[in-house]
Amino acid sequence: MFSKFTLSIFVIAALIIIPLTSFQTFAHGVDETTRHFLLNNSGVQLTPFMYIGAKHMVTGYDHLLFLVGVLFFLYRGKEVLLYVSLFTLGHSLTLLTGVLANITVNAYLIDAIIGLSVVYKGFDNLGGFKHYLGKQPNTKVAVLIFGLFHGFGLATKIQAFELPSEGLVSNLIAFNVGVELGQFFALMFILLVINVWRRYESFNRFTTTTNTALMSAGFMLVGMQLTGYFIN
Amino acid sequence: MEKNIKKTSLIKAIISSLVIAATTLILFILPAEYNIDPTGVGGTLGFTVFNEPLNEKQRIAEPTSNNLEEKRVLLTIPAGRGIEYKLAMAKFEKVSYQWQTNKGPVYVDLHGEPKGDTSGYFESYTIATVDHMKGSFTAPFDGSHGWYWKNTTDSAIEVQLTFSGQYIVEGLK
Numbered sequence: 535m536f537s538k539f540t541l542s543i544f545v546i547a548a549l550i551i552i553p554l555t556s557f558q559t560f561a562h563g564v565d566e567t568t569r570h571f572l573l574n575n576s577g578v579q580l581t582p583f584m585y586i587g588a589k590h591m592v593t594g595y596d597h598l599l600f601l602v603g604v605l606f607f608l609y610r611g612k613e614v615l616l617y618v619s620l621f622t623l624g625h626s627l628t629l630l631t632g633v634l635a636n637i638t639v640n641a642y643l644i645d646a647i648i649g650l651s652v653v654y655k656g657f658d659n660l661g662g663f664k665h666y667l668g669k670q671p672n673t674k675v676a677v678l679i680f681g682l683f684h685g686f687g688l689a690t691k692i693q694a695f696e697l698p699s700e701g702l703v704s705n706l707i708a709f710n711v712g713v714e715l716g717q718f719f720a721l722m723f724i725l726l727v728i729n730v731w732r733r734y735e736s737f738n739r740f741t742t743t744t745n746t747a748l749m750s751a752g753f754m755l756v757g758m759q760l761t762g763y764f765i766n
Numbered sequence: 767m768e769k770n771i772k773k774t775s776l777i778k779a780i781i782s783s784l785v786i787a788a789t790t791l792i793l794f795i796l797p798a799e800y801n802i803d804p805t806g807v808g809g810t811l812g813f814t815v816f817n818e819p820l821n822e823k824q825r826i827a828e829p830t831s832n833n834l835e836e837k838r839v840l841l842t843i844p845a846g847r848g849i850e851y852k853l854a855m856a857k858f859e860k861v862s863y864q865w866q867t868n869k870g871p872v873y874v875d876l877h878g879e880p881k882g883d884t885s886g887y888f889e890s891y892t893i894a895t896v897d898h899m900k901g902s903f904t905a906p907f908d909g910s911h912g913w914y915w916k917n918t919t920d921s922a923i924e925v926q927l928t929f930s931g932q933y934i935v936e937g938l939k
Contacts (some may be wrong), residue, residue, distance in 0.1 A: 746782055750782070753787030755788045758795050
Protein backbone atom coordinates (compact mmCIF):
# COMPACT_ATOMS: atom_id res chain seq x y z
CA MET A 535 0.00 0.00 0.00
CA PHE A 536 2.74 2.41 0.95
CA SER A 537 4.74 1.69 -2.16
CA LYS A 538 1.76 2.30 -4.44
CA PHE A 539 1.18 5.61 -2.79
CA THR A 540 4.84 6.56 -3.05
CA LEU A 541 4.90 5.56 -6.70
CA SER A 542 1.91 7.63 -7.69
CA ILE A 543 3.30 10.63 -5.84
CA PHE A 544 6.58 10.11 -7.67
CA VAL A 545 4.89 9.93 -11.07
CA ILE A 546 2.77 13.00 -10.47
CA ALA A 547 5.77 14.92 -9.15
CA ALA A 548 7.76 13.88 -12.21
CA LEU A 549 4.99 15.02 -14.53
CA ILE A 550 4.98 18.41 -12.84
CA ILE A 551 8.69 18.91 -12.26
CA ILE A 552 10.15 17.70 -15.54
CA PRO A 553 8.43 20.33 -17.68
CA LEU A 554 9.22 23.08 -15.18
CA THR A 555 12.95 22.48 -14.99
CA SER A 556 13.47 23.27 -18.63
CA PHE A 557 11.18 26.26 -18.63
CA GLN A 558 13.72 29.06 -18.60
CA THR A 559 16.32 27.67 -20.90
CA PHE A 560 14.14 26.28 -23.60
CA ALA A 561 10.93 28.21 -23.29
CA HIS A 562 11.51 29.62 -26.70
CA GLY A 563 14.22 28.42 -28.98
CA VAL A 564 17.68 27.21 -28.28
CA ASP A 565 20.07 27.87 -25.42
CA GLU A 566 23.20 30.04 -25.51
CA THR A 567 25.76 27.33 -26.14
CA THR A 568 23.80 25.99 -29.05
CA ARG A 569 23.21 29.48 -30.33
CA HIS A 570 26.89 30.28 -30.31
CA PHE A 571 27.70 27.03 -32.04
CA LEU A 572 25.11 27.62 -34.74
CA LEU A 573 26.32 31.15 -35.37
CA ASN A 574 29.95 30.13 -35.46
CA ASN A 575 29.90 27.07 -37.65
CA SER A 576 29.29 26.54 -41.29
CA GLY A 577 29.43 23.52 -43.53
CA VAL A 578 28.40 19.99 -42.76
CA GLN A 579 28.41 19.24 -39.04
CA LEU A 580 26.57 15.97 -38.63
CA THR A 581 27.08 14.96 -35.02
CA PRO A 582 26.62 18.43 -33.50
CA PHE A 583 23.33 18.87 -35.35
CA MET A 584 22.23 15.43 -34.31
CA TYR A 585 22.99 16.35 -30.73
CA ILE A 586 21.04 19.61 -30.97
CA GLY A 587 18.05 17.71 -32.39
CA ALA A 588 18.15 15.10 -29.65
CA LYS A 589 18.59 17.72 -26.94
CA HIS A 590 15.70 19.73 -28.28
CA MET A 591 13.42 16.73 -28.10
CA VAL A 592 14.52 15.49 -24.68
CA THR A 593 14.18 18.95 -23.16
CA GLY A 594 11.15 19.98 -25.24
CA TYR A 595 8.41 19.65 -22.67
CA ASP A 596 5.69 20.45 -25.19
CA HIS A 597 6.59 17.46 -27.38
CA LEU A 598 6.97 15.24 -24.34
CA LEU A 599 3.62 16.20 -22.82
CA PHE A 600 1.92 15.37 -26.10
CA LEU A 601 3.62 11.98 -26.18
CA VAL A 602 2.55 11.28 -22.58
CA GLY A 603 -1.03 11.98 -23.69
CA VAL A 604 -0.75 9.77 -26.77
CA LEU A 605 0.79 6.87 -24.87
CA PHE A 606 -1.42 7.10 -21.83
CA PHE A 607 -3.82 4.39 -22.94
CA LEU A 608 -1.50 2.48 -25.28
CA TYR A 609 0.14 -0.58 -23.85
CA ARG A 610 0.50 -2.95 -26.78
CA GLY A 611 3.93 -2.70 -28.37
CA LYS A 612 2.44 -2.71 -31.86
CA GLU A 613 0.14 0.19 -31.11
CA VAL A 614 2.90 2.22 -29.50
CA LEU A 615 5.05 1.67 -32.58
CA LEU A 616 2.22 2.64 -34.94
CA TYR A 617 1.33 5.87 -33.14
CA VAL A 618 4.93 6.91 -32.63
CA SER A 619 5.66 6.22 -36.32
CA LEU A 620 2.72 8.39 -37.36
CA PHE A 621 3.97 11.19 -35.12
CA THR A 622 7.49 10.82 -36.50
CA LEU A 623 6.24 10.79 -40.08
CA GLY A 624 4.23 13.95 -39.46
CA HIS A 625 6.95 16.01 -37.83
CA SER A 626 9.75 14.86 -40.14
CA LEU A 627 7.69 15.85 -43.16
CA THR A 628 7.08 19.42 -42.04
CA LEU A 629 10.51 19.85 -40.47
CA LEU A 630 12.26 19.02 -43.73
CA THR A 631 9.89 20.73 -46.15
CA GLY A 632 9.41 23.71 -43.83
CA VAL A 633 13.13 24.51 -43.74
CA LEU A 634 14.02 23.52 -47.30
CA ALA A 635 11.06 25.29 -48.92
CA ASN A 636 11.63 28.18 -46.54
CA ILE A 637 8.07 28.21 -45.26
CA THR A 638 7.99 30.62 -42.34
CA VAL A 639 5.39 30.24 -39.67
CA ASN A 640 5.22 32.43 -36.59
CA ALA A 641 7.02 30.52 -33.82
CA TYR A 642 4.61 31.69 -31.11
CA LEU A 643 1.54 30.66 -33.04
CA ILE A 644 2.95 27.26 -33.91
CA ASP A 645 3.97 26.70 -30.28
CA ALA A 646 0.46 27.70 -29.22
CA ILE A 647 -0.94 25.04 -31.57
CA ILE A 648 1.47 22.52 -30.06
CA GLY A 649 0.09 23.50 -26.65
CA LEU A 650 -3.37 22.96 -28.07
CA SER A 651 -2.37 19.45 -29.17
CA VAL A 652 -1.62 18.67 -25.52
CA VAL A 653 -5.05 20.00 -24.49
CA TYR A 654 -6.65 17.97 -27.27
CA LYS A 655 -5.03 14.76 -26.17
CA GLY A 656 -5.89 15.27 -22.49
CA PHE A 657 -9.50 16.01 -23.44
CA ASP A 658 -9.56 13.01 -25.76
CA ASN A 659 -8.22 10.75 -23.00
CA LEU A 660 -10.97 11.95 -20.70
CA GLY A 661 -13.51 10.81 -23.28
CA GLY A 662 -14.51 14.41 -23.95
CA PHE A 663 -15.06 14.01 -27.68
CA LYS A 664 -17.15 10.92 -27.27
CA HIS A 665 -19.24 12.80 -24.81
CA TYR A 666 -19.84 15.94 -26.82
CA LEU A 667 -19.61 14.69 -30.41
CA GLY A 668 -21.06 11.27 -29.83
CA LYS A 669 -17.96 9.68 -31.34
CA GLN A 670 -14.23 9.94 -31.07
CA PRO A 671 -12.29 11.57 -33.93
CA ASN A 672 -9.81 9.19 -35.53
CA THR A 673 -6.88 9.10 -33.11
CA LYS A 674 -4.36 8.01 -35.75
CA VAL A 675 -5.22 10.91 -38.04
CA ALA A 676 -5.06 13.28 -35.08
CA VAL A 677 -1.56 12.12 -34.14
CA LEU A 678 -0.42 12.53 -37.74
CA ILE A 679 -1.88 16.03 -38.06
CA PHE A 680 -0.47 17.22 -34.77
CA GLY A 681 2.82 15.61 -35.80
CA LEU A 682 2.79 17.96 -38.79
CA PHE A 683 2.41 20.96 -36.47
CA HIS A 684 5.15 19.74 -34.14
CA GLY A 685 7.42 19.51 -37.19
CA PHE A 686 6.70 23.13 -38.10
CA GLY A 687 7.62 24.01 -34.55
CA LEU A 688 10.97 22.29 -34.95
CA ALA A 689 11.42 24.03 -38.32
CA THR A 690 10.93 27.49 -36.81
CA LYS A 691 13.68 26.77 -34.25
CA ILE A 692 16.12 25.92 -37.02
CA GLN A 693 15.01 28.79 -39.25
CA ALA A 694 15.61 31.29 -36.46
CA PHE A 695 19.32 30.88 -37.19
CA GLU A 696 19.18 31.54 -40.90
CA LEU A 697 21.70 28.80 -41.53
CA PRO A 698 23.91 29.07 -44.59
CA SER A 699 22.76 26.94 -47.51
CA GLU A 700 26.11 25.16 -47.54
CA GLY A 701 25.52 21.72 -46.06
CA LEU A 702 21.97 22.62 -45.08
CA VAL A 703 20.34 19.40 -46.26
CA SER A 704 22.85 17.15 -44.49
CA ASN A 705 22.69 19.21 -41.31
CA LEU A 706 18.92 19.17 -41.39
CA ILE A 707 18.76 15.43 -41.81
CA ALA A 708 21.26 15.04 -38.98
CA PHE A 709 19.05 17.29 -36.84
CA ASN A 710 16.03 15.19 -37.74
CA VAL A 711 17.82 11.94 -36.91
CA GLY A 712 18.80 13.51 -33.59
CA VAL A 713 15.17 14.43 -32.95
CA GLU A 714 14.16 10.80 -33.45
CA LEU A 715 16.95 9.52 -31.22
CA GLY A 716 15.97 12.00 -28.53
CA GLN A 717 12.35 10.99 -28.92
CA PHE A 718 13.25 7.31 -28.61
CA PHE A 719 15.24 8.03 -25.48
CA ALA A 720 12.43 10.07 -23.94
CA LEU A 721 9.85 7.48 -24.95
CA MET A 722 11.68 4.77 -23.09
CA PHE A 723 11.34 6.71 -19.86
CA ILE A 724 7.74 7.74 -20.46
CA LEU A 725 6.73 4.17 -21.33
CA LEU A 726 8.62 2.73 -18.41
CA VAL A 727 6.94 5.03 -15.92
CA ILE A 728 3.46 4.70 -17.42
CA ASN A 729 3.66 0.93 -17.79
CA VAL A 730 4.88 0.37 -14.28
CA TRP A 731 2.23 2.70 -12.97
CA ARG A 732 -0.44 0.95 -15.05
CA ARG A 733 -0.02 -2.16 -12.91
CA TYR A 734 -1.21 -0.37 -9.85
CA GLU A 735 -4.74 0.46 -9.02
CA SER A 736 -3.76 4.09 -8.54
CA PHE A 737 -3.31 4.41 -12.33
CA ASN A 738 -7.07 4.13 -12.78
CA ARG A 739 -7.82 6.30 -9.81
CA PHE A 740 -5.56 9.03 -11.12
CA THR A 741 -6.56 8.82 -14.79
CA THR A 742 -8.88 11.79 -14.56
CA THR A 743 -6.42 13.80 -12.47
CA THR A 744 -3.48 13.07 -14.76
CA ASN A 745 -5.34 14.00 -17.93
CA THR A 746 -6.78 17.09 -16.29
CA ALA A 747 -3.22 18.06 -15.38
CA LEU A 748 -2.20 17.39 -18.97
CA MET A 749 -4.96 19.64 -20.29
CA SER A 750 -3.99 22.29 -17.80
CA ALA A 751 -0.34 22.17 -18.87
CA GLY A 752 -1.53 22.48 -22.47
CA PHE A 753 -3.61 25.54 -21.61
CA MET A 754 -0.56 27.07 -19.91
CA LEU A 755 1.50 26.58 -23.06
CA VAL A 756 -1.23 28.09 -25.21
CA GLY A 757 -1.57 31.07 -22.88
CA MET A 758 2.17 31.62 -22.66
CA GLN A 759 2.74 31.44 -26.42
CA LEU A 760 -0.27 33.57 -27.34
CA THR A 761 0.83 36.24 -24.86
CA GLY A 762 4.25 36.12 -26.49
CA TYR A 763 2.64 36.52 -29.87
CA PHE A 764 0.57 39.53 -28.88
CA ILE A 765 3.32 41.45 -27.11
CA ASN A 766 5.95 40.90 -29.78
CA MET B 767 -9.30 3.19 -25.00
CA GLU B 768 -10.25 6.49 -23.47
CA LYS B 769 -11.94 6.74 -20.17
CA ASN B 770 -15.67 7.16 -19.89
CA ILE B 771 -16.49 9.53 -17.14
CA LYS B 772 -19.62 11.26 -16.05
CA LYS B 773 -20.63 14.54 -17.58
CA THR B 774 -20.24 16.39 -14.29
CA SER B 775 -16.71 15.13 -13.75
CA LEU B 776 -15.81 16.01 -17.34
CA ILE B 777 -16.99 19.57 -16.82
CA LYS B 778 -15.17 19.63 -13.51
CA ALA B 779 -11.98 18.47 -15.26
CA ILE B 780 -12.27 21.16 -17.94
CA ILE B 781 -12.95 23.95 -15.47
CA SER B 782 -10.24 22.94 -13.00
CA SER B 783 -7.65 22.58 -15.78
CA LEU B 784 -8.50 26.07 -17.02
CA VAL B 785 -8.45 27.59 -13.55
CA ILE B 786 -5.10 25.99 -12.69
CA ALA B 787 -3.63 27.06 -16.02
CA ALA B 788 -4.88 30.66 -15.72
CA THR B 789 -3.67 30.97 -12.13
CA THR B 790 -0.22 29.60 -12.90
CA LEU B 791 0.07 31.82 -15.96
CA ILE B 792 -0.95 35.00 -14.18
CA LEU B 793 0.98 34.39 -10.96
CA PHE B 794 4.18 32.81 -12.25
CA ILE B 795 4.68 32.27 -15.97
CA LEU B 796 3.75 35.67 -17.39
CA PRO B 797 5.81 37.57 -14.76
CA ALA B 798 8.82 35.35 -15.40
CA GLU B 799 8.59 35.15 -19.17
CA TYR B 800 7.33 38.56 -20.19
CA ASN B 801 7.46 40.75 -17.08
CA ILE B 802 3.66 40.99 -17.13
CA ASP B 803 2.67 40.96 -13.49
CA PRO B 804 -0.93 42.09 -12.96
CA THR B 805 -1.20 40.78 -9.39
CA GLY B 806 2.26 41.71 -8.14
CA VAL B 807 2.71 38.20 -6.77
CA GLY B 808 5.30 37.33 -9.41
CA GLY B 809 7.39 40.34 -8.44
CA THR B 810 7.06 39.63 -4.71
CA LEU B 811 8.21 36.07 -5.17
CA GLY B 812 11.07 37.18 -7.40
CA PHE B 813 9.87 35.82 -10.72
CA THR B 814 10.40 39.05 -12.58
CA VAL B 815 14.18 39.04 -12.04
CA PHE B 816 14.66 37.39 -15.42
CA ASN B 817 13.64 40.62 -17.07
CA GLU B 818 14.80 43.34 -14.71
CA PRO B 819 18.60 43.10 -14.88
CA LEU B 820 18.60 43.14 -18.65
CA ASN B 821 16.39 46.19 -18.83
CA GLU B 822 18.52 48.08 -16.35
CA LYS B 823 21.70 47.28 -18.15
CA GLN B 824 20.28 48.16 -21.49
CA ARG B 825 19.32 51.51 -20.09
CA ILE B 826 22.93 52.13 -19.07
CA ALA B 827 24.26 50.63 -22.23
CA GLU B 828 21.96 52.21 -24.74
CA PRO B 829 21.94 55.74 -26.18
CA THR B 830 24.38 57.95 -27.75
CA SER B 831 25.31 58.67 -31.25
CA ASN B 832 28.82 58.85 -32.61
CA ASN B 833 31.09 60.12 -29.91
CA LEU B 834 34.67 60.12 -28.92
CA GLU B 835 34.34 60.19 -25.17
CA GLU B 836 35.12 57.21 -23.12
CA LYS B 837 32.17 55.05 -22.27
CA ARG B 838 32.02 52.63 -19.38
CA VAL B 839 29.61 49.73 -18.92
CA LEU B 840 29.33 47.01 -16.33
CA LEU B 841 28.07 43.73 -17.72
CA THR B 842 27.15 40.54 -15.92
CA ILE B 843 27.66 37.16 -17.55
CA PRO B 844 25.35 34.67 -15.83
CA ALA B 845 26.86 31.34 -14.76
CA GLY B 846 27.35 28.97 -17.68
CA ARG B 847 26.09 31.50 -20.20
CA GLY B 848 27.40 33.76 -22.90
CA ILE B 849 26.57 37.38 -23.63
CA GLU B 850 27.26 39.62 -26.55
CA TYR B 851 27.84 43.39 -26.48
CA LYS B 852 27.85 45.05 -29.87
CA LEU B 853 28.57 48.40 -31.49
CA ALA B 854 27.32 49.52 -34.87
CA MET B 855 30.30 50.82 -36.86
CA ALA B 856 30.85 51.93 -40.41
CA LYS B 857 33.78 50.71 -42.46
CA PHE B 858 37.17 52.10 -41.27
CA GLU B 859 35.71 53.48 -38.07
CA LYS B 860 37.88 52.80 -35.07
CA VAL B 861 37.27 51.89 -31.45
CA SER B 862 39.74 51.61 -28.55
CA TYR B 863 38.71 49.40 -25.70
CA GLN B 864 39.71 47.90 -22.43
CA TRP B 865 37.91 45.36 -20.25
CA GLN B 866 38.48 43.23 -17.21
CA THR B 867 36.56 40.66 -15.23
CA ASN B 868 36.01 40.69 -11.49
CA LYS B 869 37.16 37.09 -11.13
CA GLY B 870 39.14 34.88 -13.42
CA PRO B 871 39.40 34.39 -17.15
CA VAL B 872 36.50 34.15 -19.61
CA TYR B 873 36.36 33.03 -23.21
CA VAL B 874 36.11 36.04 -25.49
CA ASP B 875 35.53 36.39 -29.20
CA LEU B 876 35.85 39.93 -30.57
CA HIS B 877 34.16 39.84 -33.94
CA GLY B 878 32.11 41.67 -36.54
CA GLU B 879 29.10 40.80 -38.67
CA PRO B 880 28.53 42.63 -41.96
CA LYS B 881 25.46 44.84 -42.13
CA GLY B 882 22.43 43.18 -43.67
CA ASP B 883 24.12 39.79 -43.88
CA THR B 884 21.77 36.93 -43.09
CA SER B 885 24.07 33.99 -43.77
CA GLY B 886 25.43 34.02 -40.22
CA TYR B 887 28.89 34.97 -41.50
CA PHE B 888 31.16 36.82 -39.13
CA GLU B 889 34.83 37.63 -38.82
CA SER B 890 36.75 37.17 -35.56
CA TYR B 891 39.43 39.73 -34.71
CA THR B 892 40.57 38.17 -31.45
CA ILE B 893 39.75 34.93 -29.67
CA ALA B 894 41.19 34.26 -26.23
CA THR B 895 40.48 33.09 -22.72
CA VAL B 896 41.73 35.86 -20.46
CA ASP B 897 40.64 38.03 -17.57
CA HIS B 898 41.43 41.37 -19.18
CA MET B 899 42.25 42.81 -22.57
CA LYS B 900 43.23 46.14 -24.03
CA GLY B 901 43.43 47.19 -27.64
CA SER B 902 41.75 48.79 -30.60
CA PHE B 903 40.29 47.70 -33.86
CA THR B 904 39.20 49.22 -37.15
CA ALA B 905 36.00 47.91 -38.67
CA PRO B 906 36.78 46.11 -41.95
CA PHE B 907 33.19 46.54 -43.11
CA ASP B 908 29.91 48.25 -42.19
CA GLY B 909 28.14 46.23 -39.56
CA SER B 910 27.84 45.10 -36.00
CA HIS B 911 31.11 44.69 -34.11
CA GLY B 912 31.78 43.64 -30.56
CA TRP B 913 32.45 41.01 -27.96
CA TYR B 914 31.08 37.61 -27.16
CA TRP B 915 31.99 36.51 -23.64
CA LYS B 916 31.35 33.06 -22.30
CA ASN B 917 31.30 32.19 -18.61
CA THR B 918 31.98 28.51 -18.06
CA THR B 919 32.08 28.75 -14.29
CA ASP B 920 29.07 28.17 -12.07
CA SER B 921 28.86 31.70 -10.69
CA ALA B 922 28.17 35.01 -12.41
CA ILE B 923 31.15 37.05 -13.62
CA GLU B 924 31.18 40.81 -14.09
CA VAL B 925 32.94 42.50 -16.94
CA GLN B 926 33.91 46.15 -16.75
CA LEU B 927 34.15 47.43 -20.31
CA THR B 928 35.48 50.83 -21.33
CA PHE B 929 35.62 51.99 -24.91
CA SER B 930 35.86 55.11 -27.04
CA GLY B 931 35.85 55.89 -30.72
CA GLN B 932 33.33 56.03 -33.52
CA TYR B 933 30.29 53.90 -32.93
CA ILE B 934 26.61 53.70 -32.10
CA VAL B 935 25.90 51.44 -29.15
CA GLU B 936 23.77 48.42 -29.96
CA GLY B 937 24.29 46.99 -26.51
CA LEU B 938 23.60 43.52 -25.20
CA LYS B 939 22.37 40.94 -27.61
